[in-house]
Amino acid sequence: MNKYDLVIAGGGTSGCACAYIAGKLGLKVLLVEKNSFLGGSITSSLVIPAMKTADNSINNDFFNMLYDELHKLNGASTYSDGNKGWFNPELAKIVLDNLLSQVHVDILFESEIKNIVNKLSSYIVTIDDDNIYVYNNKELSSSIETKFLVDATGDAKICEKLNYQFLGDNELKTQPTNLRFIMSGVNIEKFSSWLMEYDTNRDVTSCCNTDNVTLLSTAYTWDSNIDWALRPIFKQGVDDGIITEEDSNYFQIFSVAGTHDSVAFNCPRILDTELSRSEAYIKARESILRLSMFCKKYFIGFENAYISSIANSLGVRVSRRVKGKYIYTKNDLISGKKFESPVLISNYPIDIHSKDKNGSTLKKVYQEYQLPIESLIVDERLFVIGRCISAEFEAQGALRIIPSCFSMGEGLAKYLYNKIKNV
Ligand SMILES: Cc1cc2nc3c(=O)[nH]c(=O)nc-3n(C[C@H](O)[C@H](O)[C@H](O)COP(=O)(O)OP(=O)(O)OC[C@H]3O[C@@H](n4cnc5c(N)ncnc54)[C@H](O)[C@@H]3O)c2cc1C
Secondary structure, eight states: OEEEEEEEEOOSHHHHHHHHHHHHTTOOEEEEOSSSSSOTHHHHSOOOSOOOOOTTOOOOHHHHHHHHHHHHTTOEEOOTTSOOOEEOHHHHHHHHHHHHHHTTOEEESSOOEEEEEEOSSSEEEEEOTTOOEETTTEEOOSEEEEEEEEEOSSSOHHHHHTTOOBTTSSSOOOOOEEOOEEEESOOHHHHHHHHHHHOOOTTTSEEEEETTEEEEEEEEESOTTSOOTTHHHHHHHHHTTSSOTGGGGEEEEEEOTTOSSOEEEOOOEEOOTTSOHHHHHHHHHHHHHHHHHHHHHHSTTOTTOEEEEEOSSOBOSOSOOBOOSSOBOHHHHHHTOOOSSEEEEEOOOEEEOOSSTTOOEEEOOSSOEEEEGGGGEEETTEEEOSTTSSBOHHHHHHHTSHHHHHHHHHHHHHHHHHHHHHO
16 A cells, blocks of 8 residues: 555645645655646636735745746746736646656546545545556555545535535535636737726736736726726627626736736626536636627727637635634634734735625735634644635635635645654
8 A cells, every 4th residue: 555644635726835845845745636737726717817915925935936937937927016926827737747746746637535534543545446647657556545634625525525514504605706718819019008098097907017028907897886997898898789797797807927919817707606517617608708709899909819718617716614623713814813833924805706796895904914724724634725724704715815825735734744753
């Protein structure tokens, strides 16, 4: 039977950070990923850029390493506000493969953990029988013994298998999902000159030139409590029957690092939270087609643009939240409560998307906050990282951003390393 220090389910945002740092510290790590590539939301759901976070943030080694390696390939840029999170999602797949193999993490793609037995001093996990080769054709036994198990699946799939408790079971709170896409063939120079003149609110529309590439972002929502410059254009699109009113509920775009002609869309946002994921995909792709035609018709610079990529996976803001050793509260966050062993420090606002017009909120926090390691501990050998950690709904709305998920993964890896060394 193969033996590992750490088996991580989910090679996404938090899982990659945890695997990389644990491998770098010399732990024996197996990463089990359902997709055929790493990166999770960043690559599979095209979530870019990583949001900017606190100046005093901690556990940033993985973020910095990922940035440096991507930057060498022209696949990451720093925005004029200092945000290093502008990644190219396709190059991220390649760089993540490289980073994790450099530190000898064993990776199983297109795999899931089928069965878990808790032996008290270790877990025995069973992987799908037909997919037990990590690279170099190294064969694994289908049953694997691990000291620690980490649930980095985003949806707490491992905790579910082990029948652990979730938060908010009685009052399931959720947020709408998005299916992101990319359009290429955009004349970015033309588009940015037009856009910057059209919308002079620099909190909404901004642009900078870095690494000889123009980076830009803008947004619009159907909320009437904000004075969006793009409103007349969206109204025209709805009146002309090019898009539906619902298509216009949320619109946000960012240019893509390392490209001269591509723009990533953080939309459509699927309002009906009761839809099955299958229905949501079909509905979202219909909306993507309409939104792409809308951009071509009304945005200067989009005349020759086309859909070049649609995310493989819906962007899920929140599904399950595990009940861990400590439930992090909204009050902990707002009061900036200090903890003995924080895994992250951030100041990102509480970002709650609602299906209702004027219902979404982005609440600023006025001081940096910390997340304690205890919110990642489910039991002595089982840990959770990423968007499904043990936190109240509102607190999760601030904690789930990419840099914070990286920090959670990194913080947990360091904690487990110390635990193993002290035994
Ligand atoms: C629409 C949307 C927009 C967002 N915008 C931003 C933004 O602009 N900037 C920002 O910083 N953050 C943003 N976020 C938040 C951020 O992207 C996510 O919260 C974060 O990436 C989640 O990381 P994670 O590690 O929890 O999960 P993920 O990165 O999703 O990783 C989970 C991984 O687990 C794998 N997996 C799932 N089940 C199994 C299983 N049973 N076995 C094996 N593997 C499994 C998945 O394939 C995936 O690779 C956004 C999120 C959404 C949904």
